[in-house]
Amino acid sequence: EPEVTQTPSHQVTQMGQEVILRCVPISNHLYFYWYRQILGQKVEFLVSFYNNEISEKSEIFDDQFSVERPDGSNFTLKIRSTKLEDSAMYFCASSEGSDRTPGYTFGSGTRLTVV
Amino acid sequence: AQSVTQLDSQVPVFEEAPVELRCNYSSSVSVYLFWYVQYPNQGLQLLLKYLSGSTLVKGINGFEAEFNKSQTSFHLRKPSVHISDTAEYFCAVSEPNNDMRFGAGTRLTVKP
Numbered sequence: 001e002p003e004v005t006q007t008p009s010h011q012v013t014q015m016g017q018e019v020i021l022r023c024v025p026i027s028n029h030l031y032f033y034w035y036r037q038i039l040g041q042k043v044e045f046l047v048s049f050y051n052n053e054i055s056e057k058s059e060i061f062d063d064q065f066s067v068e069r070p071d072g073s074n075f076t077l078k079i080r081s082t083k084l085e086d087s088a089m090y091f092c093a094s095s096e097g098s099d100r101t102p103g104y105t106f107g108s109g110t111r112l113t114v115v
Numbered sequence: 116a117q118s119v120t121q122l123d124s125q126v127p128v129f130e131e132a133p134v135e136l137r138c139n140y141s142s143s144v145s146v147y148l149f150w151y152v153q154y155p156n157q158g159l160q161l162l163l164k165y166l167s168g169s170t171l172v173k174g175i176n177g178f179e180a181e182f183n184k185s186q187t188s189f190h191l192r193k194p195s196v197h198i199s200d201t202a203e204y205f206c207a208v209s210e211p212n213n214d215m216r217f218g219a220g221t222r223l224t225v226k227p
Contacts, residue, residue, distance in 0.1 A: 033214065043159070043205060043217040056214050091159060103149050104215060108158035 002026040006092050006107035013082055013114055021077045021110045023092030032075045033093040033104060034067065036060065043091070049075065082114045117142040119208045121218035129226050130198055136191040136221045138180075138206030148189040149207040149215070150180055159205065165189060176200070201225045 005024040013019050025032050034046040047057040049067055064086075066078045075094075079086055089111050093104035122137040140146060150162040163174025170182040180191045189206060203222050209215040 035217075042219040045214055045216060048214045103147070103161055103164045103209075105161075106151075106159040 002105070004092055004094055004105050004107035006090075006110050008110060009108070010111045011113070013112070015084060015114055016081050019079050019082055019112060021079075021090050021092075021112070023075045023077070023107055024073050025075055025092070025094030026096075026105055027073070029094035029096050029105075031055075031095045032067075032069070033095075034077045035091045035093065035106075036088045037091065037109075038085075038088045046077075079112075082112075084114050087112055087114045117146060117208045117210050117213060117216055119206050119216060119218040121206050121221050123221050124219065125222045125224065127224045127226060128196055131195045133194050134192065134196050134200075134223065136204050136206075136223065138189045138191065138218060140187050140189065140206075140208045142187075142208065142210055144210050147209050147211075148180075148182060149209075150174065150178070150189075150191050151205045151207060151217075152176075153203040153205065153220075155202070162191070162204075196223070196225045198225050198227060 007022045032049045035043050036046050037043045045058050047061045047067055048055045064080050068076050089109045091109045092107045095104045118141045120139045128134045148165040151159045152162050153159050162178050163172045163180055165172045165182045173179045178191055178193050180189055182189050201224050203220045205220045206218040207215050
């Protein structure tokens, strides 16, 4: 069964550093997403991406964050100047159709620890 | 915009007992509803989804959920739980052409 792949599974970074979280969505999917889950808390929507541009973003997704699809397969989340409160599990997801009805396929996540 | 409320943050239950995890949603239009499971230190796995049609939806691992439009609910049930069902369960809702939003999660703990 097709999977969404995220790398790395765990990343530790120093406060103030930039990190790039990588995702390979399912190949025929058109919509891509990033969600965040702070330890013990709910899964929060960050951003959705379609046709090489952001289609929706939450209030969490401020100027510190950016997303990119640098080639035909990767989808990245960049966090500039990381803060301690950015420590969380970051999930990438993708979906197929224009109305996103099938539901999303999630990757297994990247645990980001900012020290 | 759509939102979802999971009424119970924690549900402890004994093995082989039935369980119901509650989920209510808010939306001004028709919705799609989902339940995801997250096992410890793992990602999100789709349990089941309601898109249209029959209001009783069966998913993996013996779980089922019933869509109730009048009560705006989508409660998850299992008639007999196992130790291996211990996990965090998330209800999620999306409107057509809108992104998915998650509830706060319910931690199901199955005790021997």
